[in-house]
Amino acid sequence: MNKKTSNNLVMLLLALFTVVFVVFLLEAFNVNRTPSIIIGIFVGFGLYSKYMREQKPEKKNKKNLQPVSKEREQFYLSKGLSEEDITFFRETMNNAKEQILQIEENINQAGKLKAIANRNNTLNLIKVLFKDIVNEPDRLHEVDQFLYVHLPSLAELTSKYVQINQHQAKSKQTFDVLEKSAQTIDEMCQQISEDYVSFRSTDISDLANEVELANRRIHREGSNIEDDEI
Structure with a gap:
């Protein structure tokens, strides 16, 4: 039994003790049995529910989207976007940025994921494609499949892989799940490579050139997208 499970059991027993204590206390003041039990349960399990809520890990808050700069707004307008289009585009790309940062964090937590990402040049490709779309x-x-299917799928798959991989005790079934997940992640990374080639079809003659082009872009512009203006 791990520490978290042990603590939860202790709190559950404490909640039950609280129920019994409150019931006897109220009966000592001549409160009827039924109301005493109801109040006892409410108090005891109210405390337990509060404890369980506090144990849930806090979700990372998404970065608030900063107001668009005048220069960037003019750029979007020059590209034919309306004010509604600009709002939609910025929200979409802000969500994509969060997913890319999550993917990078996940990949850095597992050697298997690093190997897959390096083989497919995934991190460079998704960052360069992000910059190109912006x-x-x-x-x-033209990139709806990348933004709404492939990118969120890769973020979800890598998150689940890391979660399972962190289990202290792994059965054969666990290793099988990890292996199948790795294969699916590899396929998704290959699909993202195709997304990049498709978007840059006028610059790339074949799939082999995409690695060199993306690496040159990352070397020139830097790999950090966190501060890129949207």
């Missing part, structure tokens, strides 16, 4: 907002419709 610079060509009028082409948002």
Whole structure:
């Protein structure tokens, strides 16, 4: 039994003790049995529920989207976007940025994921593609599969892989799940490579060139997208 489970059991027993204590206390003041039990349960399990809520890990808050700068707004307008289009585009790309940062964090937590990402040049590709979309907002419709299917799927798959991989005791079934997950992640990374090639089809003659082009872009512009203006 791990420490967390042990603590939960102690709190459950404490809640039961509280129920009994409150019932006897109220009966000592001539309160009827039924109301005493109801009040006891309410108090005891109210405390237990409060404890369990406090044990839940806090979700990371998404970074608030900063107001668009005048320069950036003019750029979007020059690309034919309306004010509604600008709002939608910025919210979409802010969500994509959060997913990319989550993917990078996940990959850095597992050697297997690092190997897959390096083989497919995944982190460089998704960051360069992110930058390209930001610079060509009028082409948002061309990357709907990347933004709404492949990127969120990769974020979800890598998050689940890391969660399972962190289990202290792993059965054969666990290793099988990890292996199948790794294969699916590899396939998703390959799909993202195709997304990048498709978006940059005028610059890339074949799939082999995409690695060199993306690496040159990352080397020139830097790999950090966290502070990129949207």
